Amino acid sequence: MNPRLQLLVPAEPEQLRGLPLFAxxxxxxxxxxxxxxxxxxxxxxFEPGDIVLREGEYSDSAYCIVDxxxxxxLTAGPAAGARPEVxxxxxxxxxxxAGARPExxxMVGRGRGTGGTVILSAMPADVVPGQRTILEAxxxxxxxxxxxxxxxxxxxxxxxxxxxxxxRLPGLRMxxxxxxxxxxxxxxxxxxRTMARHLRxxxxxxxxxxxFVERVKEKAELLSxxxxxxxxxEGSPADSFxxxxxxxxxxxxxxxxxxxAVTYLRKGDYAGEAALLLDEAWPFTLQAxxxxxxxxxxxxxxxxxxxxxxxxxxxxxxxxxxxxxxxGAASRNPVSSEYLQMAMETGLIHGESVLLIDxxxxxxxxxxxxxxxxxxxxxxxxxxxGQKYRHWLVPTACYQCTDPVCMVDCPTGAITRxxxxxxxxxxxxxxxxxxxxxxxxxxxxxxxxERGEKRPDGxxxxxxxxxxxxxxxxxxxxxxxxxxxxxxxxxxxxxxxxVTATLR
Amino acid sequence: MRYGQVLRPKExxxxxxxxxxxxxxxxxxxxxxxxxxWSPKRGLGLFFGFLATALFVFEMAYPFRRPKARPLGxxxxxxxxxxxxxxxxxxxxxxxxGFRLPKGALGWALLLLSAWTTASGLVGVWLQKWxxxxxxxxxxxxxxxxRIPGLVDxxxxxxxxxxxxxxxVGERFYRTEVRPSLGRPNPSWGFLLxxxxxxxxxxxxxxxxxxxxxxxxxxxxxxxxxxxTEKIELDAHYSLQGILRRWLVLHVPTAGMLMGLLAVHxxxxxxx
Numbered sequence: 001m002n003p004r005l006q007l008l009v010p011a012e013p014e015q016l017r018g019l020p021l022f023a024x025x026x027x028x029x030x031x032x033x034x035x036x037x038x039x040x041x042x043x044x045x046f047e048p049g050d051i052v053l054r055e056g057e058y059s060d061s062a063y064c065i066v067d068x069x070x071x072x073x074l075t076a077g078p079a080a081g082a083r084p085e086v087x088x089x090x091x092x093x094x095x096x097x098a099g100a101r102p103e104x105x106x107m108v109g110r111g112r113g114t115g116g117t118v119i120l121s122a123m124p125a126d127v128v129p130g131q132r133t134i135l136e137a138x139x140x141x142x143x144x145x146x147x148x149x150x151x152x153x154x155x156x157x158x159x160x161x162x163x164x165x166x167x168r169l170p171g172l173r174m175x176x177x178x179x180x181x182x183x184x185x186x187x188x189x190x191x192x193r194t195m196a197r198h199l200r201x202x203x204x205x206x207x208x209x210x211x212f213v214e215r216v217k218e219k220a221e222l223l224s225x226x227x228x229x230x231x232x233x234e235g236s237p238a239d240s241f242x243x244x245x246x247x248x249x250x251x252x253x254x255x256x257x258x259x260x261a262v263t264y265l266r267k268g269d270y271a272g273e274a275a276l277l278l279d280e281a282w283p284f285t286l287q288a289x290x291x292x293x294x295x296x297x298x299x300x301x302x303x304x305x306x307x308x309x310x311x312x313x314x315x316x317x318x319x320x321x322x323x324x325x326x327x328g329a330a331s332r333n334p335v336s337s338e339y340l341q342m343a344m345e346t347g348l349i350h351g352e353s354v355l356l357i358d359x360x361x362x363x364x365x366x367x368x369x370x371x372x373x374x375x376x377x378x379x380x381x382x383x384x385x386g387q388k389y390r391h392w393l394v395p396t397a398c399y400q401c402t403d404p405v406c407m408v409d410c411p412t413g414a415i416t417r418x419x420x421x422x423x424x425x426x427x428x429x430x431x432x433x434x435x436x437x438x439x440x441x442x443x444x445x446x447x448x449x450e451r452g453e454k455r456p457d458g459x460x461x462x463x464x465x466x467x468x469x470x471x472x473x474x475x476x477x478x479x480x481x482x483x484x485x486x487x488x489x490x491x492x493x494x495x496x497x498x499v500t501a502t503l504r
Numbered sequence: 505m506r507y508g509q510v511l512r513p514k515e516x517x518x519x520x521x522x523x524x525x526x527x528x529x530x531x532x533x534x535x536x537x538x539x540x541x542w543s544p545k546r547g548l549g550l551f552f553g554f555l556a557t558a559l560f561v562f563e564m565a566y567p568f569r570r571p572k573a574r575p576l577g578x579x580x581x582x583x584x585x586x587x588x589x590x591x592x593x594x595x596x597x598x599x600x601x602g603f604r605l606p607k608g609a610l611g612w613a614l615l616l617l618s619a620w621t622t623a624s625g626l627v628g629v630w631l632q633k634w635x636x637x638x639x640x641x642x643x644x645x646x647x648x649x650x651r652i653p654g655l656v657d658x659x660x661x662x663x664x665x666x667x668x669x670x671x672x673v674g675e676r677f678y679r680t681e682v683r684p685s686l687g688r689p690n691p692s693w694g695f696l697l698x699x700x701x702x703x704x705x706x707x708x709x710x711x712x713x714x715x716x717x718x719x720x721x722x723x724x725x726x727x728x729x730x731x732x733t734e735k736i737e738l739d740a741h742y743s744l745q746g747i748l749r750r751w752l753v754l755h756v757p758t759a760g761m762l763m764g765l766l767a768v769h770x771x772x773x774x775x776x
Binding site for chain 2: 358359360361362363364365367370371374384385388391393480481482483484485486487
């Protein structure tokens with residue numbers, strides 16, 4: 001039996017009390033915290049050779065080795081920042097400059113995205129690609145991937161008989177809130193192993209020297225925000241530079257009594273450097289849309305760093321001039337702000353490839369659904385129904401999310417995304433029909449389909465199906481190609497410029 | 505309103521290319537006609553006959569655009585080619601005949617069928633642009649055609665449950681004035697010209713009866729009115745999506761007949 005199919009055994013308070021994880025919690029509060037957290041902590045056992053985490057998958061858990069050892073193997077992934085595209089040119093092309101709306105982008109800095117980025121720090125040792133590293137009892141791994149929702153950066157295999165404590169994300173967050181020491185421990189790990197890579201993924205810091213990175217690592221503060229929490233308020237004095245480690249942040253400006261969404265930040269994006277250099281107040285409000293992890297560099301440190309690196313300061317000023325020219329446009333164009341707000345409220349911002357249908361040109365002929373069915377053995381992978389926004393329909397087709405929560409918790413690893421690609425796919429022969437993925441998809445875009453077979457208990461066999469962007473078709477997604485009116489488009493909500501130009 | 509887009513070609517480049525091609529064909533006809541006597545049986549006249557035949561054969565290949573057939577290009581490109589080359593085909597037929605009325609029955613049949621098929625195709629193009637724009641801009645509800653009867657049943661059940669708590673006035677109003685037309689889809693051609701056709705008139709009784717019921721019952725009437733509004737929108741969808749599905753009966757059978765007669769025409773020319 002696959003080790004991941006084993007029953008999860010809840011951890012007993014006695015098992016947890018002695019762990020270094022809880023050492024930082026004041027003794028009086030420790031039992032209370034353990035009682036709260038323990039429902040998210042399970043004891044899992046593995047035989048030698050069993051895979052605990054597979055490179056490229058997504059995980060919502062950190063693991064603490066109780067007994068035994070694991071082997072960590074890292075293959076050399078694709079270059080960070082490689083931007084995967086949908087095959088067959090199904091994505092709408094970038095808008096012409098005349099129709100482009102780059103002003104939202106201009107208010108904040110865009111990172112390169114994290115598709116394919118290998119985050120070494122998810123592992124507690126300096127793992128060298130191609131080499132194996134052994135971790136032993138007491139070590140923790142997987143926490144960065146769980147907190148920041150980066151794909152797992154290395155494959156972890158049981159080296160010996162292994163007992164682990166699996167700490168699910170809510171438990172991890174509770175521990176972080178309860179134990180300053182645990183937070184400090186994780187922060188230091190991030191600072192030591194990931195931050196440099198993270199900084200280098202930001203175009204602004206791409207060319208800075210190692211000394212600069214070391215200084216930032218030293219000076220930066222790591223902050224966490226709860227959903228809805230305001231990070232900075234428009235009009236308040238700008239006192240920091242913010243780099244997003246994980247989660248989504250709404251950027252909005254006040255226009256009269258309205259709150260206009262201007263854009264959003266995701267991991268790798270940054271904000272605040274312009275206001276710092278100009279000694280201005282914050283020109284917008286930043287608000288956490290979900291759990292958000294931030295790297296904060298204070299005003300004085302940031303200015304000192306910028307002053308010490310004239311090349312950086314120069315590019316900051318050049319970038320800022322361009323931004324200032326465009327800043328007011330969001331308030332002059334409330335419709336695009338409305339679309340953005342809608343995308344944030346409905347979760348479309350998570351989508352790497354969202355299918356949209358323009359209802360003002362769609363003749364409801366269902367050729368898109370028929371094309372999808374033809375490409376998948378007669379079974380369409382989406383329904384031409386869903387949320388309607390103005391004249392756009394968002395059908396129930398997989399968004400191919402940046403952080404696919406459906407991939408967390410698949411007991412057989414049937415649902416996967418190859419590193420550096422867009423398509424989240426389900427391998428049917430491996431799917432056991434547990435419906436974990438379907439239950440986890442917040443948008444209901446994974447459907448359980450009966451296969452005409454019966455289980456031993458007489459119930460029908462149901463397997464998970466979802467849009468796979470027509471992997472088997474060299475021409476790309478059939479839904480887009482088969483629309484005779486060009487009404488079906490695929491869009492990545494990462495490319496706000498394309499989104500606003502397309503949806504207007 | 506986005507109705508303006510109905511008048512604009514989806515691909516202006518294709519429209520321009522078609523206009524240029526049509527102008528060139530006409531110019532060839534005018535120049536050649538001025539120099540030589542025009543005959544459909546020889547020279548350029550015969551060439552235009554071949555051209556029209558080839559284009560009509562291409563037009564009939566439209567159903568083969570599906571992915572199983574591994575098409576060249578997208579379905580949109582096929583649709584565009586179908587529309588514009590179909591128009592050119594009719595022009596080629598007219599030039600082939602030298603813009604003269606046909607003499608025999610077969611000639612008349614071919615001309616009329618070509619004209620009808622092309623005209624019905626263009627009506628289809630108009631419908632396919634007009635109706636989606638009207639549905640998207642004029643209605644809040646979006647529904648799959650096949651599901652509309654089921655959705656109407658759901659609305660009836662919802663309205664029945666709602667009005668179970670109504671007083672005598674409300675109950676009588678519901679039973680006599682609302683329930684009969686709520687029970688099934690009521691398609692109407694009126695929606696084609698105005699997707700919100702007669703909505704105000706249909707909702708007027710709700711406003712009137714609201715004046716005669718006590719405030720607690722008024723909320724019920726308001727809810728009933730929103731159910732009824734949704735039903736009217738479903739009727740509009742049912743009518744217009746039905747038209748979008750059925751207009752092809754004007755186009756496809758005549759296209760098939762045209763191809764049959766065209767085969768006879770070509771055979772007769774080759775044989776005699």
